[in-house]
Amino acid sequence: MMKKWKAAMLGVAALMLMPIHAYAYSNPFQLTDSWRWANNDFYGEGDPYILKFNGTYYLYVSTVDDQTGVKVWSSTNLVDWTYRGLCSTDAITKAAYAPEVVYWNGMFYMYTSPGGGGHYVLTSSSPTGPFIRATSNVGMGIDGNVFIDDDGKWYFYGTGSDQIVARPMPTPTTFGSPILTGLTMAGWTEGSTTFKRNGKYYMTYTGNHVWSTAYRIDYATSSSPTLGFTPAAGQNPVLIDTEGSNVGLGHNGIVKGPDLDSDYIVYHSHAHQGNAVYPGRKMNMDRIVWNGDKLLVLGPTATAQQNPELPDFQDRFNRTSIGTGWTNIGGGTWGIYNQELMWQDTIGNTSTYRQVTTSGTASDYTAEFNMKQIKQGTSANPVFGGVFSYTDESNYGVAVLNRNLNRLETNYVVGGVSQGWQYATLPSGYDYTKWHQIRVEKAGAAFTVYVDGMKKQTRSVNGLGGGKVGYTTTDAHADFGYVATSNKVNGSSAWNAYKPLPGKIEAVHYMNGAQGAAYNDLSAGNLGGAYRSGEVDIRSSAAEGANVVGWNQTGEWLKYRVNVAETGYYDLDVRLATTFTDASYRIWDGTTDLTGVVGVPSSGAWEQWVNSSKKGLYLTAGYHELRFEIVKGEFDLSSLTFSRGDSVTALQDDFNDGNDNGWKRFEGNWSVTDGELASAGGGAFAKTTIGNERWADYTVETDIRLVDTTGDAGVLVRVNNPSNGTVLANNPDYVQGYYAFLKPDGVYLGKMNYGYQALASAPTAIAAGIWQHMKVVTSGTTIRVYVGDMNTPKITYTDNSSNPFTHGKVGLRTMNNATRFDNFKVTP
Known part of the structure; x- marks a missing residue:
């Protein structure tokens, strides 16, 4: 995207940076009072679900199979958890799987499927219980999840026929006819979570059996809460890890962070402790960030991560008096009750009473208010609610609840002029004497x-910036609970978050701040007008399905915050588009040049994206601010992906020692016979791997002899997250990487990502029983496959997708063919 040269750079302004957190959490969490089997074997915190109510988080987990009750923990920051005991001891809670709790209109509803044998609903007036059985067994599989839409309609999601099934809910305890969402992972599918963002419905869901290392999470989107869900192309799985210390990732919930803006995905992993037949489970949490409608998980992580940010202001009223942090406007009788809430009880007139904070917000912000009415006067419209963007009685916004008319009412006053009241009807039967939450997002x-949680209004109001927040009443006695503000909105918390490396950084998630400190941009204003305000030019890319930084030119730069997991060498893949043939970049860590000047290839068009690699960046563990500089030319920038990189070690195995030591078998019947590695056929599939997942560019060679005239066999490269596809399942595609293989009619190349995608093929007669020599060369994102002729490749394929596999082990694979392999070799 060409940019006109500007005559002069804009002035440099100071950048106010958030301090690096002194505290950090690590996955998996170590909670007190974990579930244990009766024999004291560890069971842990499976299927974690977190509810936020009135500023406090409550955690519920599955109950061990031989115990009764549901445990609950609470936290104010998502990191420090206090055990609160059993919130239910009802007899049906023996082996209470996946309890989820929904608050509505004064009641907490728990949905759980004891032993996976159908659902029960339990109710309580408190998030810590006691929860009492409210229904008999209503069936509907396991792992129930409830979603409440903006119109107040309820939906229940459970399992059925190896897919997620939706049911409209006439009431919180009744369920309509099943609707097939069609979402499946080619086998057992469970643990869904549905939510709505910017008018689009999202569903995360988990596949494969819980005790498999390949337990994993995908997501899909739809324009309907029940139909038309489409898996996110090129992005799934969003969470998977099959090898290492923290595997078997799945059954997630999603919760808003303490800063009111960030999103977190909460899930479990295997916890191998003691002599249990099955592993226990531990809770994990990672950050979700957004680029347009694209959901990205910054994980999975297993090293120290920045604690969730707290709001810029919050008040829990945990004191005996209102104090100096609040200012009374207009009178009324205000006080503190039980060190947990603020109240105002003067009624009988139409005067408006306010309490507002002495501190204010930035121009853009998010605010949360919690409130309930105790009683009201006899005037026509008694109301209570929140005040925001308040500077004085001539400039403010107000959002109040009207019990008489069952609605939300908003008004904005700018320069003493009312912008007019607008109204939104609330669900029938709303009980205003119970706690309700109002949330305001200003962008x-x-x-x-x-x-x-229901989106009720969006209004455009010019001339009103940030300001103080507070509570207001008119002829109503009301209690006011937790209140908070954050100078972040619509996911802007991602900009200053420290992104974990290894990992992927969206280009538009450069640091928040001023020209000359967070970025250097040579144009006035955002030329593309997308995503963020400021000087950096951002456009929406149809090909990328997200926002990208465009019109980059010589001398411009962007800063990114990163959290490096461990000291060592990293490889970088830059995703870009350009028509320039002489463009280049480099990356700085402070005054250290990490890359030198790196030339980038022309992609041929501004919506044709490629991945450009640079190997061997030395990074030290901890928090950093990296500066990406455009040295020459112009290119549009989509993302930066950092991977751990190790030099490739030469490897050779002719199997003449009679074994395949060093190889890891996953399925099938492998054996070493007559100095050859043999894989049995007979309708089976099999794979075996060797090497280092940090390897990038290498050459793999082997001799292959197809024994049968059906099926296929070949070489795996760039292997990641392999798992046994026959453990509690029967799926041949449990691996990520590329598969170069032989069939009787030719040479093929496919991409495997817990599914199979055909990439290229070359017709060639491959006779059964005849040895063939195959060579596969990986270089950047290009794969070359040679068979027979080692000088001219049968297949040359460059993976220009947004998710190429650039690192990984090597391996061998067969599918329905008794195959022999020999003379296997890997060279750098």
């Missing part, structure tokens, strides 16, 4: 207001 001139 530019747009104010979006939610009630109990």
Whole structure:
């Protein structure tokens, strides 16, 4: 995207940086009072679900099979958890799987499937119980999840026929007819979570058996809460890890962070402790960031990560008096009750009473208010609610609840002029004497207001910036709970978050700050007008399905915050588009030049994206701010992906020693016979791997003899996350990487990502029983496959997708063919 040269750079302004957190959490979590079997074997925290209510988080997990009750923990920051005991001891909670709790209109509803044998609903007036059985067994599989749409309609999601099934809910305890969502992972599928963002429905869901290392999480989107869900192309699985210390990742929930803006995915992993027949499970949590409608998980992580950010202001009223942090406007009788809430009880007139904070917000912000009415006067419209963007009685916004008319009411006053009241009807039967939440998101001139998570209004109001927040009443006695504000909105918390490396960074997630400190941009304003305000030019890319940084030119730069997991060498893949043939970049860590000047190839068009690699960046563990500099030319930038890289070690195995030591078998019947590695056929599939997952560019050679006239066999390269596809399943595709293989009619190349995608083929007669020599060369994102002729490749394929595999082990694979392999060799 060409950019006009500017005559002069804009002035450099100071950048106010958030301090690096002194504290960090690590996965998996170590909680107190974990579930244990009766014999004291560890069971842990499987299927974790977190509810946020009135500023406090509550964690519920599955109950061990031979115990009764549901445990609950609480936290104010998502990191430090306090055990609160059993929230239910009802007899049906023996082996209570995946308990999820929904708050609505004064009641907490728990949905759980004891032993996986159908669901029960339990209810309580408190998040810590006691929860009492409210229904008999209503069936519907396991792992129930509830979603409440903006119109107040409820939906229940459970399992059925190896897919996720949706059911409309007439009430919180009744369930309509099943609707097949069609979401499946080619086998057992469970643990869904549905939510809505910017008018689009998202569902995360888990596949494969819980005790498999290949337990994993995908996501899909739809324009409907029940139909038309489409898996996110090129992005799934969003969480998987099959090898190492923290495997078997799945059954997630999603929760808003303490800063009111960030999102976190909470899930479990295997916990091998003691002599248990099956591993236990531990809770994990990683950050979700957004680029447009694209969901990205910054993980999985197993090293220290920045704690979730706290709000810029919060008040839990855990004191005996209101104090100096609040200012009374207009009178009324205000006080503190039980060191847990603020109240106002003057009624009988139409005066408006306010309490507002002495501190204010930035121009863009998110605010949360919690409230309930105790009683009201006899005036026509008694109301209570939140005040925001308040500077004085001539400039503010207000969002209040009207019990008489069962609605949300908003108004904005700018320069003493009312912008007019607007209304949104709330669900029938709303009980205003119970706790309700109002959430306000301000981005530019747009104010979006939610009630109990339901999006109810968006208004454009010019001339009103940030300001103080507070509570207000008119002829109503009300209690006011947790209140908080954050100078972040619509996912902007991602910009200053420290992204974990290894990992992927979206180009648009450069640091928040001023020209000359967080970035250097040579144009006035955002030329593309997308995603962020400021000087950096951002456009929406149809090909990428996300926002990208465009119009980059010589001398411009962007800073990114990263959290490096361990000291060592990293390889970088830059995703870009350009028509320039002489463009280049480099990356700095402070004054250290990490890359030198790196030339980038022309992609041929501004919407034709390629991945450009640079090997051997030396990074030290911890927090850093990396500066990406455009040295010459112009190119648009989509993402930066950092991978751990090791030099390739030459490897050779002719199997003449009678074994395959060093190889890891996954399925099938492998054996070493007559100095050859043999894989049995007979309708079976099999794979075996060797090497280092940090290897990038290498050459693999082997001799292959197809014994049968059906099926195929060949070489795996760039192997990641292999798992046994026959453990509690029967799936041949449990691996990520590329598969170069032989069939009787030719040479083929495919991409495996817990599924199979054909990439290229070359017709060639491959006779059964005849040895063939295959060579596969990986270089950057290009794969070359040679058979017979070692000088001219049968297949040359460059993976220009947004998710190429650039590192991984090597391996061998067969599918329905009794195959012999010999003279296997890997060279750098």
